[in-house]
Amino acid sequence: MTTHPGLSQPAADSGGNLARAGDLFQLLRDGKARTRADLALTTGLARSTVASRIDALLLSGLVGPAGEANSSGGRPPSRFAFNPAARAVLAVDVGATHVIVAVTDLSGRVLAEQRLAQDVAAGPEVVLDRVVEEGLAVSAKAGRTAGELAGIGIGLPGPVEHATGRPVKPPIMPGWDGFDVVTYVQRSLPVPVLVDNDVNIMALGERAAHxxxxxxxxxxxxxxxxxxxxxxxxxxxxxxxxxxxxxxxxxxxxxxxxxxxxxxxxxxxxxxxxxxxxxxxxxxxxxxxxxxxxxxxxxxxxxxxxxxxxxxxxxxxxxxxxxxxxxxxxxxxxxxxxxxxxxxxxxxxxxxxxxxxxxxxxxxxxxxxxxAGDQAAILGASQMVTQHVLSPAAIEATLQAAG
The missing domain is CATH 3.30.420.40 (ATPase, nucleotide binding domain)
Structure with missing residues (x-):
């Protein structure tokens, strides 16, 4: 897996339950509520193993209770489901003459957004300072704090070396060539920051949504x-x-x-x-x-x-x-x-x-x-972040760090 600035890497698999909880989490990302027994049947794991992994995911907030299943006698079993409201994503679309800043939940649902007139030729510091400022304002509008951000996804109107987040000789972006977008944004918002070409994230957003x-x-x-x-x-x-x-x-x-x-x-x-x-x-x-x-x-x-x-x-x-x-x-x-x-x-x-x-x-x-129209890039920026921060490896790293 390509290492991206701002993304913590998982610890080596120690063979413990938490080291594989990320894989179990992927089954829950479809939003369907399941019981521990359902998960044990699907995975072939022992119920005690499933229970320990669910407990870890519940503590992280990424999984939450989802009512009770029908009982065949005795106490009804509890059901669990992915909780997309657990964290938020800041999704940013930088165009030649505009910036769109939005906050989404972990399912990509847009909670709040702001559209601004902004010339990308003003330079990276000017544009990114405005992104951070408006990002905080939009987060507040959505009722979310900077501490609840899982990550930031940014689309730029030019070639980007995705592994580093640096623009590469962008023809309409004077002053941006080789600029360290990730580090600059993380000075204000110390969370994972992912950057890509705008049309790539539009492809991600359009496909995921429709x-x-x-x-x-x-x-x-x-x-x-x-x-x-x-x-x-x-x-x-x-x-x-x-x-x-x-x-x-x-x-x-x-x-x-x-x-x-x-x-x-x-x-x-x-x-x-x-x-x-x-x-x-x-x-x-x-x-x-x-x-x-x-x-x-x-x-x-x-x-x-x-x-x-x-x-x-x-x-x-x-x-x-x-x-x-x-x-x-x-x-x-x-x-x-x-x-x-x-x-x-x-x-x-x-x-x-x-x-x-x-x-x-x-x-x-x-x-x-x-x-998706002019929301394609926002949806894709959010998708780009969640693909990383909700991957099995990233979930395992998060749970191990919390443990």
Whole structure:
């Protein structure tokens, strides 16, 4: 398992009951109430062993009483269930021009949130100081204290080395390259801090909330930039250096003479991102300067805006057709700011993907718009934290430390 700053590591398995209580806890994370007898039957463990592990989990607060089961004679047996209210998670979505700070419980349910206008180019200290300040305010609004935080999840709009939480040469984040986000935040909030690229956490959030049965899943963010969150066999795929899914700089056939900010020509981002579509509309005599202008024009039914968004979908489809052949996902979800007016974008994607991809790869493929919308990143940031702090190893470490 990759060691992440701020996460305590479990002690070696001593063979005692607590060293394996984390595995028993995983059975309870579905929220279903069970008795000690139910757990003994499911696990094959002795009732005395189950009882000692349940006692430890009850003391931690992560498991709580859930009424009594029907009695077949004598005293009704007690039932137990996961208690997601035991701790809270601070979930943060940092965008190019916004910050969303939310507090969730351990099941990912949003308890309170705050949305702010904030330019990421202001630098890491300015942005993260505001994250901490608003995080404490939102926690108070949710009735939770800083001491109840299990961890903090942060999504950033650029490449991130997940193992360290440091941004890596992010193109729209001046001053952030190599910045130690984890240590900086932990100076104010000394809890586990996990950081990842925003589209990765959007993929986690969208899938967990709305597509949990799909193990091979792509989330495509179309906004100021274009990127993909890739989930394969149920696991987020970050690649060797955390840059997996950077679709924005894949070459598109019709873009030979279009210069991208990366210095190359023909990049998908230079043709199909929000600013690129706005620039094309301006060239056609329709005033637009950013993605929000494109959304407004599409919502107003402007035919040139609708046509431009559909063409952006075709350009995206050119890239995704290859991705579908390589990765064979069962679901592709389109999100990001342009996903909010995504029917025309989706139509263009479908037009090309179903024509250009292999028939077997598309026989059961679904292409859909994001259901989570602008909450996908918040849900994913929370999910990223709970995957770590509620893992069997982390639960065992917590119980051993408490013991």
């Amino acid at each position: 597509w949990p049965e799909h193990s091979n899943f792509l989330f495509i963010k179309v906004a100021t930039g274009i990127g993909a969150g890739i989930i394969g066999n149920g696991e987020l795929q970050r690649g060797a250096n955390g840059t997996a899914g950077d679709l924005g700089h894949v070459r598109v056939p019709r873009g030979d003479n279009v210069l991208c900010r990366c210095g190359n020509t023909g990049c998908l981002e230079a043709l199909a991102s929000g600013p690129a579509i706005a620039a094309e509309l301006s060239r056609l005599g329709v005033p637009a300067s950013k993605g929000s202008d494109v959304r407004r024009l599409v919502n107003e039914g402007n035919p040139l805006a609708v046509q431009a968004l559909r063409q952006a979908g075709r350009d995206l489809g050119d890239v995704l057709a290859t991705v579908v052949n390589l990765l064979n996902p069962s679901v592709i979800v389109l999100g990001g700011s342009l996903g909010q007016v995504g029917e025309h974008l989706m139509a263009g994607v479908r037009e090309v993907v179903y024509r250009r991809s292999l028939p077997l790869a598309t026989s059961h493929l679904r292409i859909a718009l994001s259901i």
